[in-house]
Amino acid sequence: xxxxxxxxxxxxxxxxxxxxxxxxxxxxxxxxxxxxxxxxxxxxxxxxxxxxxxxxxxxxxxxx
Numbered sequence: 001x002x003x004x005x006x007x008x009x010x011x012x013x014x015x016x017x018x019x020x021x022x023x024x025x026x027x028x029x030x031x032x033x034x035x036x037x038x039x040x041x042x043x044x045x046x047x048x049x050x051x052x053x054x055x056x057x058x059x060x061x062x063x064x
């Protein structure tokens with residue numbers, strides 16, 4: 001499992017926000033793997049992210 005799968009999922013669902021848990025359930029990959037991939041995608045600025053207001057919970061979106 002690579003960050004490419006997470007990126008492809010977000011790209012296929014442009015304009016929608018997802019939590020790491022939602023992404024994990026949709027692509028059937030462990031939450032830990034998805035979280036690590038999202039951290040890498042955030043660092044490379046390939047995805048948008050925002051805090052949901054809950055402690056340490058973020059939502060992610062494809063960055064067009």
